[in-house]
Amino acid sequence: MPSPLEIEVVDRCLVMTLNRPERRNAVNAELGQLILEASERLDSDPMLRVGVLQANGSTFCAGMDLKEFSTLGPPRGLFRFVRRQARKPLIAAVQGPAYAGGLEIVLTCDVVVASRSASFGLPEVGRGLIAGAGGLYRLPRKVGEGLANLMVLTGEPIGAQQAQDAGLVSALVDEADLRDRALEIAHRMAENSPIAVRSSKRLLEHAQGNTFSEYWDLQRSFMTEIGAAPDAYEGTAAFVERRQPQWQTD
Structure with a gap:
C-alpha cells in the first residue's frame, strides 16, 4: 500500500x-x-x-x-x-x-x-x-x-x-x-544565507501582534547573532567580488 x-x-x-x-x-x-x-x-x-x-x-x-x-x-x-x-x-x-x-x-x-x-x-x-x-x-x-x-x-x-x-x-x-x-x-x-533566512522568518512571525518598540527590542538579539556570523562577511565580500557566496552557516 x-x-x-x-x-x-x-x-x-x-x-x-x-x-x-x-x-x-x-x-x-x-x-x-x-x-x-x-x-x-x-x-x-x-x-x-x-x-x-x-x-x-x-x-x-x-x-x-x-x-x-x-x-x-x-x-x-x-x-x-x-x-x-x-x-x-x-x-x-x-x-x-x-x-x-x-x-x-x-x-x-x-x-x-x-x-x-x-x-x-x-x-x-x-x-x-x-x-x-x-x-x-x-x-x-x-x-x-x-x-x-x-x-x-x-x-x-x-x-x-x-x-x-x-x-x-x-x-x-x-x-x-x-x-x-x-x-x-x-x-x-x-540560495540565500540559511541563518539570514531563518532569522528573517522568525522576525516576520513576531512582527504580528507586537508594537514596533517590542519588535525592535526583539530584533536587537537577531542583529547581534547575524553580525557575529560569518555569512554577513561572506555575503558582502561576494557582492563586491561579483561571485556567488559560499555560506558557512546551516
Missing part, C-alpha cells in the same frame, strides 16, 4: 506530497504523524533548506478524516505540526480545495502558491465543530478580520483570486505550472 505522504528531496528542498487522493487527502492519524515527522526532518537536516507541501489528486486537502475522527478522535500529529514553530521556510503548492484542516496546514506555511482551481475554506461550523488547528488565530492575520469572520461564521470558501487579493496566496499560476513555480521559489530561498 502506498504511503499517505510521499517524500522527495529536490536539490536542497524537501518535497512532501499528501497522497490519499481517494479520501481527498483527508488527514488521518498516520498522515498527521508523517507530516509532523517530515517537518522535524526538514528542520534538523543541515542539507535541507526549504520544504514544499503539495498533494496528489484534484483536492489539496479536505481536512481531518471525519470517518476516523468519529471513532478514534483527531489526528494528534496534525495538531503538533500546526503548533510547532518551524525553523525553515515552508511553501504550500495548492490545487483544488484546501478546507478545514487543509487550510490550517496551508496557514502554517510562509508562502502559498496556488493554481486557479484552488479554493480555501473553514467549514467546521456546518459540522458542529470549530477550526481547532490554528485557523481561527492565523486566518484573520492573513486575510483581515472582516473576510475571516465571513469565512468562519458562514463556512463558505473563497476562490484563488480572492485569496490572492486578500493576501493569503503569494503567487497564482496555471495548474500545469504549480509544482515548477513552488520549486522555483524554494530554490531561490535556498
Whole structure:
C-alpha cells in the first residue's frame, strides 16, 4: 500500500506530497504523524533548506478524516505540526480545495502558491465543530478580520483570486505550472544565507501582534547573532567580488 505522504528531496528542498487522493487527502492519524515527522526532518537536516507541501489528486486537502475522527478522535500529529514553530521556510503548492484542516496546514506555511482551481475554506461550523488547528488565530492575520469572520461564521470558501487579493496566496499560476513555480521559489530561498533566512522568518512571525518598540527590542538579539556570523562577511565580500557566496552557516 502506498504511503499517505510521499517524500522527495529536490536539490536542497524537501518535497512532501499528501497522497490519499481517494479520501481527498483527508488527514488521518498516520498522515498527521508523517507530516509532523517530515517537518522535524526538514528542520534538523543541515542539507535541507526549504520544504514544499503539495498533494496528489484534484483536492489539496479536505481536512481531518471525519470517518476516523468519529471513532478514534483527531489526528494528534496534525495538531503538533500546526503548533510547532518551524525553523525553515515552508511553501504550500495548492490545487483544488484546501478546507478545514487543509487550510490550517496551508496557514502554517510562509508562502502559498496556488493554481486557479484552488479554493480555501473553514467549514467546521456546518459540522458542529470549530477550526481547532490554528485557523481561527492565523486566518484573520492573513486575510483581515472582516473576510475571516465571513469565512468562519458562514463556512463558505473563497476562490484563488480572492485569496490572492486578500493576501493569503503569494503567487497564482496555471495548474500545469504549480509544482515548477513552488520549486522555483524554494530554490531561490535556498540560495540565500540559511541563518539570514531563518532569522528573517522568525522576525516576520513576531512582527504580528507586537508594537514596533517590542519588535525592535526583539530584533536587537537577531542583529547581534547575524553580525557575529560569518555569512554577513561572506555575503558582502561576494557582492563586491561579483561571485556567488559560499555560506558557512546551516
